[in-house]
Amino acid sequence: MEHLPSKYMWKKQLKTSINEYWSSIWTIECNTKSTLKHLSLQKDPVNNPHNIWKCVRNNQYDIKKAELKLKLVTGTYMLQSTRAKFSKNIHPNCKLCNESEETLEHFLLHCSNLSDVRQRYIMDKLFKLLREIERGGTINVINNELLLKII
Template structure:
């Protein structure tokens, strides 16, 4: 294989193999030359720049160095260039309104030359493609939380768009070392993440026909908003906390961010950080946010205890599976 490649190379470059006499005899009786090859210039293909060679024809045993320069057509290995096309955007799964808002925001800050040219066209096309890819849902199995929050209303109250991966949620970072405060945390987290067992949840995920009506007041479906803010059977427990909540919110006015939320709703109770800035300014916003989170844990835990107490008073045939799994 080596000899074939070398002979092919010599033929392409215009060189010949010089015959040499045999100067060595192997143990098997076969003679061979100690010099592999001597290159000679082919007169018909004069492509060399300079060439130096031992000119003694009879010298076949001494290994004189050979120095030569010649032009050779060395062809590199062909590499197939595969064009990578971008995946098409599935516009059926893109929020068109959000896409338009993001596109308008980008175009307002874009600076283009006055005369239309190829560069301006390329910039506009790239902006359209990049904005569409950002708005398109990811194709990976594990989708980010901010995309899942749009699909599942039960985790809407977490406020995933305001936080980054790796940073603890204020509902966790505000917990003190108090044993009571730590015991209230599981109930608050279940309500915040939508995993708290309510009557509407049982009706949605049960094979049998289950009435989603609240078993405490029998007025409407027991959703998360109903349990936190509307259930009349828990109004006595709720009112004392809401007054304290309202007073604390009125005092919590950030002069830096100019934020002030005077409405105490379900979002404000479950996730105070979504309506209150909590920045580290001279107004002590971070400390006030921790007080709101502490009050939120107390309210959620008190509602949880009162709900289970009312369900325990119902007939045993009605309370099967209604009580929350979180221990008191």
């Protein structure tokens, strides 16, 4: 008990230990939980809110949009394919287009009834952003899984 740390050093060490613990828990859960496969892992998730929350303004509409985005990213948004897993009476096909099973990929990338919305809000902004990153070049998206992660 001769060399007790100062109050400041003790608080700093405690905070660092707690943050390291929760960062390791976060990393393990992101790697093991299927619902978090579309959520991009960021550096220091304990002290920095996710990018979805960083771009939210302080109004009810933006907060609702962010909640919806997080549900889609974490796989907790109830799509028809998810509902069909829990009930035999529910068909997994998309209620908007009725063309195929309503999965996250179908909902965000392929649903014909959402193509106008997708083109206006997602694809135009996405490709503009990618062009800015590449300074005028185009990036070929390898597969739909990668495109979903980028969105």
